[in-house]
Amino acid sequence: MFTNFPLFPQQASVQAGQVDAIYFFVVAITAFFSLIIAGAIAFFAAKYRRRHDAEVGVAIHGSLILEILWSVIPFFLTMGMFAWGAKVFFDLYRPPAGAMEIFVVGKQWMWKIQHMDGQREINELHVPVGRPVKLIMGSEDVIHSFYIPAFRVKADVIPGRYNTLWFEATKPGTYHLFCAEYCGTKHSGMTGRVVAMDPADYQAWLSGGSASDSPVAAGEKLFQDLVCNTCHIQGSQGRGPVLTNLFGNTVELQDGGRVTADEAYIRESIVNPQAKIVAGFQPIMPTFQGLVTEEQLLQLIAYVRSLSAQGTAPSPAGTAAPTMPQKSDQPVQEPRKPGR
């Protein structure tokens, strides 16, 4: 029973060390104050114990100096935690430019994963070490949460929108993948494993097995099957807006508003086309809600992205230059230090 009894999680991503460092900082400060309080109470309780029945304490009403001290010192300590925690959060939240992208769809009770060159997995995620990986995640039914403890990353997977999560594995190995948001009675069965592999092994894994169509190819096929192409005509004006070079650019709307064409916008335009009408077009597109699955939506998005120079995702095989900016609205990540 005691052979497998870890007290601390493995560190297997570039983020793990950052999270653990601030964790130790906060725990050290809180342990210090806990010991001071406990020690003071024990000491006072012993030193000033009641010695006879009628004894009363000394009337002391307070001390403004002490009150200020024990308000201001904790305030500055907590502000330190706040600032450092926010910094770590920002690093965890913003994927570096050029991260390799993978689609994830959660459903009761499994994780469906689709790589950009067609590999599909269920409850398993193979990734190379040493390369930032960005997951674009949606849900078919209820809220799930994608959680890899060894990487210290987690993000809710929410129906009707896309959340992203990124990590860069540092150590080859197999790690737990958990659903962290209660999603029904089999919630604790919605687990899997993340396999981090050396780049060479990862290449071998990619080329083995039977890859289906890449999301872009599958999306293109859907685009024709669902006759989207009768209105959204390539390169020339049809009854619907041109989709070439749409992704990542700003769209002018009928009501005078503007929106950046990102994954969420394209998804909304497919399932709820009346929500945002592009300036100069009629609200004639029917909804495709219920006609396409979450995975097909992601494939359609991948296809629309592929029509845009800015939407081209780096090749999963690692041939694209990893510094190529992938979305115009993303901040440029500072250069990666060697040896991380």
Next chain:
Amino acid sequence: MHGVVMVFFFLIPSIPAVLGNFLVPIMIGAKDLAFPRINLLSWYIYVLGGVFTLFAALSGGVDTGWTFYTPYSTAASNSHVMSAALGVFITGFSSILTGLNFIVTIHRMRAPGMTWFRLPLFIWAHYATSLIMILGTPVIAITVLMVAAERALHLGIFDPALGGDPVLFQHLFWFYSHPAVYIMILPAMGVISEIVQAFSRKNIFGYSFIAFSSLAIAVIGFFVWGHHLFVAGQSVYAGLIFSFISFLVAIPSAIKVFNWTATIYKGSVSLDSPMLYAFGFIGLFTIGGLTGLVLATMGIDIHVHDTYFVVAHFHYIMVGGAIMGYLGGLHYWWPKMTGKLYSEAWSKFSALIVFVGFNLTFFPQFIAGYIGMPRRYHAYPPEFQVLNVLSSAGASILAVGYIIPLIYFMYSLVAGEKAANDPWGSRGLEWEIPSPPPTENFTVTPVVTEGTHQYVHPSQEVGVA
């Protein structure tokens, strides 16, 4: 189901209903609450809400957890969400009425000379609690009603398939449910302030800081709900604000702990069972509060959010805090409420058992959570086994610690020694009247000339306020 019953039917009403309804009028020198019949009504409402919840429990339970997260609760769950939600909805009115009653009573029914700054700190704590009850509870009532409406009528409020927004629910839910934690803990803090003074035979250190920190917690507590949504995809900048305010709310809590500690300094300290519970409260609340800092730190919360770390944290605060406060208060005022004394030896023993059992149950969960065990997992990988076994062992010990008081309290009702007016040598209006008090508390309306817990004649006092 565990969460629904414990949160809405035990932790929220326990201290205000059991101790507050009894003590609020006595402590301010009043005959009863301002609206005795509304008080009775709030009891009937509570029972009605309980019946709906009990029905949900007996007919197969509700599988959404107490958080009722959408769209699981509105679109996916096949369990008894409707009756549980209605139970919560109905019970909310009980809470609102109690809060209203306390506020009016404290404003209008103080005895002559009972100025605001002579009020016992128990009263300040209940005043702050009542504010949250009347301002926050309507929000949860509306929220669960919307869940019921979407479930029954398929209105598209939260379910994205119907055009709703599932995260909207989380905002509405936590707008109440985070302050609700303060509904549970503030009354306990009031109890602890009374006990620490009584068993140190010393007035509180920093009266106005303790009193105003209660109000500060009540007010700031309304602006921290977004720290439950750090990984739900809310705006990063919103997250920043919520993290900042969450750290702020730690300050008034710290002020209370430091002032309680300073109160014991140069006191006449007696370790009777209420004081043991008070020390237990300070210990558990300190651990619970400080681990709250870990969770408020955004970078760490991403990792520990929805793990057992959170489970351990909120049990330390809500359960450790509220139960230690409730049991401490029950032991302190039991002689007053019943006129009977209980076994001091057994009560000390059970206080120790509760403290040990509680820590053994919940401390391992901090470790399990940081290793990465998610909440609400009944099946888990083998490396979590040892910690879970420790927790289970602790829970059994904790149960014993709850059963022992049940036995000696019942025994004291039958065969307990009769309690004097003031068995502890304490100070305060409640200790000047017979035990148990007559129906209208005071035969002559008292006139108050000093604050509570003044053990020393003013001419002998040292230090200034």
